[in-house]
Amino acid sequence: MTRLSVNINKIATLRNARGGNNPNVVKVALDCERFGAQGITVHPRPDERHIRYQDVYDLKEVVTTEFNIEGNPTERKFVELVLATCPAQVTLVPDALGAVTSNAGWDTLTHHARLADLVAEFKGAGIRVSVFVDADERMVEGAKACGADRVELYTEPYAHYYFEDQYTAVAPFVRAAERAQQVGLGLNAGHDLSLENLRFLKKSIPWLDEVSIGHALVCDALYFGLENTIQMYRRELQEE
Template sequence: MTKLSVNINKIATLRNSRGGNTPNLLKVAEDIESFGGQGITIHPRPDERHIRYQDAYDLKSIVQTEYNIEGNPIPKFIELVLAVKPTQVTLVPDAEDAITSNAGWDTRKHKGFLKEVISEFKQNNIRTSIFVDPVLEVIEGAAQTGTDRIELYTEEFASEFAKGNKKSIQPYADCAQLAIDMGLGVNAGHDLSLDNIQFFKENIPGLLEVSIGHALISESIYLGLENVVNMYLHRLK
């Protein structure tokens, strides 16, 4: 079964919009795990507009499943990850002012930098993953960085799938197979939803984990968080 890691950034956004501590981010993380979620993902950004750096520390003692911290490996982020020591760190090349992640790494251009950062994390027993576009040459470059896994950036798939273009899955399937052949684990995330997750899962070889936040939280407004978590779990079996 592919593991479901729930990104709780949107819970933090809602909390921050009014100040105070409602909804309680730590309680939501606990609840997601009790509902069957197999991981918690956060993506702190330098302006702390949703997840605050303190949240990353506070969640460390709360998360009992897999704890995944995503972000651009600027010095402050690296310091945070080394202090918290999550299960996994996912490196994402997002600009400081980006609304959301919008591209994967050029693993050839940034190979030296990625190798250095990944080596430091792995020396501290933190599993590493890098966010990549579904391009075969990029996967080959990823294998040369020493990373444990890749995370396929799935926005284009989700957009094309919504238009009825199921052939958009092929580059992702090809890249996943290449990654496996090169000894890398395969994760995926971005705009995956209840509408497309089962098709994606069924067509991606060796898919270990998906990280889903925006769609899952949005769907939960109508259907309830516990119900939606279990709907994803059912589709991922």
């Protein structure tokens, strides 16, 4: 079974646009769980332009599904936040300061020493570690060498080329996923996954452990409602 983790960053962005606490990020997370989400993902950034560090502490108190914190571990403040809240999973993402959104995976070979130290620190605290990588078998192997438990495949290129040729678009992701399976890594995927392209990815890589989806899911919820939208995404992940 592939689990659906809902990224609630966009909910926090909407809240922050007006100040106050509407929509309430904690309530939305609990509603997502009640509506069928199997995990909650947050990606706090140093400028706290969407998820704030306090949100992470607040969510840790109430989330009962898998709690996944994404972020760039080059900021020690992020590392300390993760260690203080002990989520089920931390996903290490090399997003640059000021980046609108994540746009590349780790070079796990160049950054081996740093990643290995971080992975050991997080795993020592009982936290599963996933490393965000491009669909490159060498980067998958590098993540394994760093001691990671999983990799998360950066799926924006798949989504971008999906409507041109879905088979060509998914091919490097299948190869990377097969390599992850061969070396004993769990497998997550995320970025620009949607109702249009999710089913084909799942069909092509049926052993996916988890997908993390935020932007498209929140956009769809504007039309279909949050509860219905979560169920729609869950159906896309069901075995055929």
